[in-house]
Amino acid sequence: xxxxxxxxxxxxxxxxxxxxxxxxxxxxxxxxxxxxxxxxxxxxxxxxxxxxxxxxxxxxxxxxxxxxxxxxxxxxxxxxxxxxxxxxxxxxxxxxxxxxxxxxxxxxxxxxxxxxxxxxxxxxxxxxxxxxxxxxxxxxxxxxxxxxxxxxxxxxxxxxxxxxxxxxxxxxxxxxxxxxxxxxxxxxxxxxxxxxxxxxxxxxxxxxxxxxxxxxxxxxxxxxxxxxxxxxxxxxxxxxxxxxxxxxxxxxxxxxxxxxxxxxxxxxxxxxxxxxxxxxxxxxxxxxxxxxxxxxxxxxxxxxxxxxxxxxxxxxxxxxxxxxxxxxxxxxxxxxxxxxxxxxxxxxxxxxxxxxxxxxxxxxxxxx
Ligand code: ADP
Ligand code: MG
Numbered sequence: 001x002x003x004x005x006x007x008x009x010x011x012x013x014x015x016x017x018x019x020x021x022x023x024x025x026x027x028x029x030x031x032x033x034x035x036x037x038x039x040x041x042x043x044x045x046x047x048x049x050x051x052x053x054x055x056x057x058x059x060x061x062x063x064x065x066x067x068x069x070x071x072x073x074x075x076x077x078x079x080x081x082x083x084x085x086x087x088x089x090x091x092x093x094x095x096x097x098x099x100x101x102x103x104x105x106x107x108x109x110x111x112x113x114x115x116x117x118x119x120x121x122x123x124x125x126x127x128x129x130x131x132x133x134x135x136x137x138x139x140x141x142x143x144x145x146x147x148x149x150x151x152x153x154x155x156x157x158x159x160x161x162x163x164x165x166x167x168x169x170x171x172x173x174x175x176x177x178x179x180x181x182x183x184x185x186x187x188x189x190x191x192x193x194x195x196x197x198x199x200x201x202x203x204x205x206x207x208x209x210x211x212x213x214x215x216x217x218x219x220x221x222x223x224x225x226x227x228x229x230x231x232x233x234x235x236x237x238x239x240x241x242x243x244x245x246x247x248x249x250x251x252x253x254x255x256x257x258x259x260x261x262x263x264x265x266x267x268x269x270x271x272x273x274x275x276x277x278x279x280x281x282x283x284x285x286x287x288x289x290x291x292x293x294x295x296x297x298x299x300x301x302x303x304x305x306x307x308x309x310x311x312x313x314x315x316x317x318x319x320x321x322x323x324x325x326x327x328x329x330x331x332x333x334x335x336x337x338x339x340x341x342x343x344x345x346x347x348x349x350x351x352x353x354x355x356x357x358x359x360x361x362x363x364x365x366x367x368x
Pocket of ligand 2: 051
């Protein structure tokens, strides 16, 4: 099922006494989710992710704009008639019902030609439970399950009616790190198996990047960028997106372009052909540094962290917004003694941004 958001806007009346302006939680969203894809809706807390999801589900009405599922305009359709499955961060299971009863719950109210027999309900519940691998737990109550198991029950309940669209609001946030990793892979497997168009909301960029076909990066109710995770990572449209994606985060330096050379302090680190003289922010991915004793960028070594596969070199530079974190292969041997450390930069791991607008300046950076 293709899903289309057309100029979708949601305003809330201000709750603040001093600022009477409406909160624009979702500001003029237009995008299309292709059939069968998993979309990661990503952004910091308060940027409007849940509101977007609530508009899609029908729990909230948009101030303006339209929503289409396939060719159906569902904007005015109540939530229960949209055919959506919902999963929330807090599971929202019925504590007094067993796993089986929780999963069959959405099937109980089906009417007319959709009405199911007890037997059919049991079969559907079993299928959904099997998909999330909890078929052994059908007779337990939620309180007798781990967090991860409870979340699987919630997912099974959302899937049992074979929804047209599956909407997940931070579904993994209450799980511990290992379970979060495992459950996100499961979600991806289930989504690929069922091919249900899915919108997955998270503030965790790694989570979104790892399982999404496409990510939508949001800030203050405004879409910043839409694209495949790797494309957005490699070609961020502005400094916000560059900083939001990637762990460890991109290193940001203040610098300038002068005579088609890119300067950090008084060192010309790359050439920037075709770029006019200007003040810039320079973003360097942690994997964009190459140790070289004749390198063009000089920093002050702080410490080296060995992480097995890689080593992380942490150093300081007066023009950097924070400690400079570079990740280099562990085949590099490094004597830890303080003092200067010199790097060359990999041009395709460096992005420059206009200092005033923070928009990316597109150019072909080069070593010389
Ligand atoms: P997210 O899920 O990305 O953290 P939300 O969609 O929950 O963000 O909220 C987006 C903005 O809308 C926030 O500024 C929030 O305070 C505001 N907001 C959300 N729901 C309401 C509401 N019912 N009434 C007023 N403001 C709201
Ligand atoms: Mg939210």
